[in-house]
Amino acid sequence: MQEHLEFYIDGGWTAAATAQKLDVIDPSTEEPFARIALGGQDDVDRAVAAAKAAFPAFAATSKEQRLDLLSKVLDGYKARIDEMAEAISREMGAPLGFSKQAQAPAGIGHLMQAIKALKAFEADEIRGTSLVTREPVGVVGFITPWNWPVNQMMCKIAPALAAGCTMVLKPSEIAPTSALLLAQILHDAGVPKGVFNLVNGDGPTVGQALATHPDIDMISFTGSTRAGIEVAKAAADTVKRVHQELGGKSALILLDDADFPKAVKGGARGVFFNSGQSCNALTRMLVPLDRMDEVAQIAKETAEKTTVGDPFGENSMVGPVVSKTQFDKIQGLIETGIKEGADLVAGGTGRPEGLNRGYYVRPTVFSKVTRDMTIAREEIFGPVLSIMGYRDEADAIDIANDSRYGLSGGVTSASLDRARAVARQLRTGTVHLNGALPDFGAAFGGYKQSGNGREWGRYGFDEFLEIKSVFGWEPPPAK
Known part of the structure; x- marks a missing residue:
């Protein structure tokens, strides 16, 4: 039995504030293979405080610094990709061959697209006498599902890092071991203290705490339409940005x-x-x-x-x-x-x-x-x-x-x-x-009750940016 009773907060592994635990079930045997701690409001508060404190310095890093960091994350992920595939298969049941062929490599694809988007990114644009600039949105809360765990985590984390955001992740409590491994990969790659944080827990507790938290500037949620509606309602009082990738019947x-x-x-x-x-x-x-x-x-x-x-x-x-x-x-x-x-x-x-x-x-x-x-x-x-x-x-x-x-x-x-x-x-x-495969460089997201906003490539990167206009940046034209 694996024991994972700590959360990744403020650059290190730390004990949960609560004593509540949950067995993680191997769906092929119906038997537990791991145990995690379930977080609460205090754990979320600590993680959000760490992300908030880290934001000014990380937002001020240069494009070159963030490209170097993403490159190190990519190298670290590649080095442990077989371990990641095995974790995914154990926790959510995908055949190991499929995990090695599609599930785990999705993390590489999204990292490469984030690097590509950041290389092409120019924050400033002069329009007449005004400066229009794009800045990181702030502290982001991620709530991710179990069906494509690393795909859904990395298509959020990679562009958020590229944009200069800090973050708190709540992975699915049903399939959390891939997220714990990913947290260690980010740590070993040198992601600065407080930039990435992870709190395990369920939706009604940790998910709700993230959605309502006044110091979270944006929530990015992937899951069912029913749960997405609840997240949007919870986030409404603080008027934070809400990005949703929800259900489908295609x-x-x-x-x-x-x-x-x-x-x-x-x-x-x-x-x-x-x-x-x-x-x-x-x-x-x-x-x-x-x-x-x-x-x-x-x-x-x-x-x-x-x-x-x-x-x-x-x-x-x-x-x-x-x-x-x-x-x-x-x-x-x-x-x-x-x-x-x-x-x-x-x-x-x-x-x-x-x-x-x-x-x-x-x-x-x-x-x-x-x-x-x-x-x-x-x-x-x-x-x-x-x-x-x-x-x-x-x-x-x-x-x-x-x-x-x-x-x-x-x-x-x-x-x-x-x-x-x-x-x-x-x-x-x-x-x-005609059976074309997905393209990580294009946009992914839905109409109607399948959500709002887009993920993948430049489109996902843009979701993590605010737009600021500075009037009078340039002197008026001479008369």
Whole structure:
């Protein structure tokens, strides 16, 4: 059993102010493998005070100094990337191969983009006789989730460091060990005392304390829409900046000229990978009505060839979901899909055959799903694909946009111009054309109840800057 009973505050590891502890559960065994301390208001106060005290000096560092610091963080992260991948797989269940291929390397990608953004950054701009300058926003509170833990931490921490902000991180208490390792990496890289702080705890306690704290200038939250609403309400009294990356129920539109075998297989695998625990997963597959049976058969074969098992096993493509709470929620939504009349093509309730413990979910495919069904509207956050039929292109766009969410989407067509035209009509923050992978240099974020603000690259960097205008900076023109 690992013991992690300290928080990283003001440049060092320090004991929690409270005696409350929490077991961290390995989702593949349902057994605890670590124990953390849960923080409270006093711990948050200490961490925020340290960040506030460190802000003036860190905000005054030069671009060159911050570039040097980020370079050292990058080197330190690369040196421990295998350790990071193993921590992620143990705490949230992603297969180790997937953690090494995608989960852990995401931290490198965001650090490199932050370095790129900072190199190109010029704070000052003269407009007429005025100076318009951009300055770090101040002390930032981060509340991050368990599904892509390092990705979500580093796409906030890296640009915040680049901008000259100081920060307090509350990682998910369900998957905290990757965050503790990241704190040590930042410490070893020489991040100045008080610039980065970490307090473990739950949302109602530590998250609430950060959101309401008068000395926090900005909250950046990633998680469910329900929790994001609570964070925004808590932050409102102090009028701090609130950045939110929230839920999704994204649609993949297969136009009638698509390569259906390739597109369906790729789309289904995209839903199953990471056990479906990606906010931008394209969980609604929209297909022509007359191709429904063909698509369902391809998706069924894909699901049946998707191996589920031990994250540290050799052949596992999909591991467990993160917790019993998530497992029970997914099981309930699969049952709802069956009761509401969707055709269960593959998977279903219960664990996959041969697995009698662990929070493993069967890769599940529903066809003939209609837009009024719960599984077409609710974010399941599990390896569950809903196939929906459309009459024509306009109908497909209407179905895709018929959601309170607007995080991601996809369009597949033999004609790139046709795919582009449909993409412009989708009310989502990102769209993948013909299976294109995410680009960390572009912007990531959502429309509607999927959040506000943007992450990644220059766009994420800009979120951590305030804009100041100084009138009369230049003398008026001579008459």
